[in-house]
Amino acid sequence: MPPDPYPSGTDAPSTDFRFIAHYNFPPFFTLQPNPLTRSSQLETWSTHILSYCRHHRIFTLTLIDALSTPLFHNTILKKKLSLNDARTVLNWMASKEGGERIEWIGGKGGKESKCWVFWRRPEEWADAVGSWVEATGQKGVVFTLYELGQGEATRSQEFYGIDRELLHRSLQILVKKGKAQIFGQEDQLGIKFF
Amino acid sequence: MASSRRGVGLSAFSNAAINNAYTNHGSTLRAAHVESLQTQLSVFQQLLHQFSITHGKGIRSNPTFRAEFARMCNAIGVDPLASSHTSKEGGKGTGSNMWAQVLGGNVNDFYFEVAVRVVQLCRETRAENGGMIEVAEIRRRIQKGKSIGGGMEVSDDDIGRAVKSLEPLGSGFTVMNLGKKQMIRSIPKELNTDQSTVLEAIQVLGFVTVSMLLDNLNWEQARAMAVMDDLVADSLVWVDLQCDETEYWSPTFIHDSDQR
Known part of the structure; x- marks a missing residue:
């Protein structure tokens, strides 16, 4: 068993997700008027969203749909983040300041409705796949993308079950670095590692 | 009459002699007293020194023991934290250095370590809580100890002392009472009466x-x-x-769900 380059820590998918303390604090769901307080609030929201998505292995969010999920809606407190506030949070996460952990998909001018959630950035996924290939001595081996994302061999890896498009995008980073080559057609992409 | 005059003279003379004798005796007594006190003090210092060496580990690792040790030092007017910085404490002057020597660096170091953590935590959370954090919250976080050295066993008492040790730096860290809670204020800004009243009222319901x-x-x-x-x-x-009327919440109520 190769060492996991990104140990998933305590967030094993089988256990219940443990919300951060702020999730039980009613004003957390109202963006704060004080800029200082708000900046710390945005950071906390970012942490919360990333750990939630990581736990539930969510790779993309559709804003409207997500608003009614526990991510943004605390049913016990009967508090939820409004559409506008949620957009503000996601926009902040998409910014340099927020670590570019969100990337809007399509749409422009504040109308974006769907986004990537990078609890690992594509570069980090690329590293994870690269290290796995190296650690298991499979350089020179050809994989299909399906094998990498859904295959038996990678079941123990964090990238098992990764969104296909995200995987493709991450692997292209390895290609650019000259560490791999992608070939084949749309549905049957293969990759060879050097 | 003459005798009485002589008597006056004599008695005056002998009185002076007696007075002299008293003064002499007094000063001898005082000297002896001082000497014995000094002996006692040096014996005591030695014992205290020995005690802090023998039990240094215990003092560092066991919060209850440490609190008792600190209380004992307090009772006899020794400030275990006193160093050259705090020479004004109890007018000990040069003595303060001596205490630091007597007690060894261990005890001091411990409180300074705690103080460093307190400062770190206060700074980290300042944006969230405006520079006011519950002592108990700090204790929980220090015990969890995400940072270097891992968790430390500390009591609220330790934290209070650690914050006090920051005083000479003029950092503005103070421990204040807010209702039943002890808070650390890390921004040197005075609250006016109305603000204190409200903050105290908030502690009831959150x-x-x-x-x-x-x-x-x-x-x-x-x-x-x-x-x-x-x-x-x-x-x-x-x-x-998101309420009928705007609710103003205290960030001290950001707790894990099980503590709410």
Whole structure:
């Protein structure tokens, strides 16, 4: 068993997700008027969203749909983040300041409705796949993308079950670095590692 | 008459002699007293020194023991934290250095370590809580110990002492009482009476509304609004707009669900 380059820590998918303390604090769901307080609030929201998505292995969010999920809606407190506030949070996460952990998909001018959630950035996924290939001595081996994302061999890896498009995008980073080559057609992409 | 005159003279003379004798005796006694006190003191110092060496580990690792040790030192007027910085403490002057020597660096170091953690935590959370954090919360976080060295066993008492050890730095860290809670204030800004009153009231339910202030404190609307605006501006409270009336919450109520 190769060492996991990104140990998933305590967030094993089988256990219940443990919300951060702020999730039980009613004003957390109202963006704060004080800029200082708000900046710390945005950071906390970012942490919360990333750990939630990581736990539930969510790779993309559709804003409207997500608003009614526990991510943004605390049913016990009967508090939820409004559409506008949620957009503000996601926009902040998409910014340099927020670590570019969100990337809007399509749409422009504040109308974006769907986004990537990078609890690992594509570069980090690329590293994870690269290290796995190296650690298991499979350089020179050809994989299909399906094998990498859904295959038996990678079941123990964090990238098992990764969104296909995200995987493709991450692997292209390895290609650019000259560490791999992608070939084949749309549905049957293969990759060879050097 | 003559005898009485002589008597006066004599008695005056002998009185002086007696007085002299008394003075002499007094000063001898005083000297002996001082000497014995000095001996006692040096014996005591040695014992205290020995004690702190023998039990240094215990003092560092066991919060109850440490608190007792600190209390004992306090009772006899020794400030275990006193160093060259705090020479004004109890007018010990050069003695303060001596105490630091006597007690060894261990005890000092421990409190300074705690103080460093306290400063770190206060800074980390300042944006969230406006520089006011519950002592108990700090203790929980220090015990969890995410940082270097892992968790430390500390008591609220230790934290209070650690904060006190920061005083000579003029850092503005103070421990204050707010209702039943002990808070560490890390921003040297005075709260006015109205602000303190509100912050104290908040500790009951976790939040207040303007109408609660009007009803319970007999304030006028404008006064209550002004205080709340100030507290928001100082990041000391968070607002919740998803209610019938705006609720102002204290960030000290950000707790894990099981503690709520």
